[in-house]
Amino acid sequence: AAGVIQSPRHLIKEKRETATLKCYPIPRHDTVYWYQQGPGQDPQFLISFYEKMQSDKGSIPDRFSAQQFSDYHSELNMSSLELGDSALYFCASSLTELAGASNTGELFFGEGSRLTVL
Amino acid sequence: GENVEQHPSTLSVQEGDSAVIKCTYSDSASNYFPWYKQELGKRPQLIIDIRSNVGEKKDQRIAVTLNKTAKHFSLHITETQPEDSAVYFCAGYTGGFKTIFGAGTRLFVKA
Numbered sequence: 002a003a004g005v006i007q008s009p010r011h012l013i014k015e016k017r018e019t020a021t022l023k024c025y026p027i028p029r030h031d032t033v034y035w036y037q038q039g040p041g042q043d044p045q046f047l048i049s050f051y052e053k054m055q056s057d058k059g060s061i062p063d064r065f066s067a068q069q070f071s072d073y074h075s076e077l078n079m080s081s082l083e084l085g086d087s088a089l090y091f092c093a094s095s096l097t098e099l100a101g102a103s104n105t106g107e108l109f110f111g112e113g114s115r116l117t118v119l
Numbered sequence: 120g121e122n123v124e125q126h127p128s129t130l131s132v133q134e135g136d137s138a139v140i141k142c143t144y145s146d147s148a149s150n151y152f153p154w155y156k157q158e159l160g161k162r163p164q165l166i167i168d169i170r171s172n173v174g175e176k177k178d179q180r181i182a183v184t185l186n187k188t189a190k191h192f193s194l195h196i197t198e199t200q201p202e203d204s205a206v207y208f209c210a211g212y213t214g215g216f217k218t219i220f221g222a223g224t225r226l227f228v229k230a
Contacts, residue, residue, distance in 0.1 A: 032216055043223045045220075046217045091162060108153075
């Protein structure tokens with residue numbers, strides 16, 4: 002079965018550079034999430050999109066932006082990178098139940114993109 | 120917003136023993152409580168979940184219990200095996216489009 006695809010798997014950048022991470026959700030999944038996980042930390046929610054519209058926002062820095070495109074893939078853009086941005090970035094997708102427009106489903110995570118900022 | 124607290128942060132058990140991980144949540148409107156297992160360097164994967172209209176759910180060696188009045192839920196693993204060693208995250212979902220994770224419990228199962 003198709004899973005969530007993230008690219009690149011590994012990325013090394015210098016401080017103040019820009020990075021872009023891509024995520025391809027499971028086909029027919031209408032909700033995409035981005036999480037940041039530092040070493041030994043829990044996944045921190047950054048942002049989510051439902052049907053290509055931003056649906057919720059967490060602790061995403063102003064230097065970061067994200068969008069979901071017409072083919073449902075999503076990109077996380079990170080600018081002016083800092084050492085503290087080094088982390089594993091997970092994308093997850095789910096199928097949101099239409100009744101009540103509430104999301105009570107399982108999150109399917111990609112393998113993650115490991116960003117190292119030097 | 121929702122806040123999920125999880126404890127213990129580390130748990131070490133002997134193979135064959137049981138392990139219990141507990142979580143509390145703050146938002147009484149939360150209606151969905153999944154548990155994810157994350158092995159070192161890998162992605163979190165759902166192992167069991169429970170919805171607010173159910174008090175307990177079992178799947179082979181794992182079970183989850185929910186106490187809505189006290190706003191806490193627990194993961195129970197029986198007959199632990201070395202391959203159960205991982206980080207376990209509880210999570211809460213209130214509404215909207217975000218799932219909030221607990222801080223995680225690192226489980227060590229000693230052979």
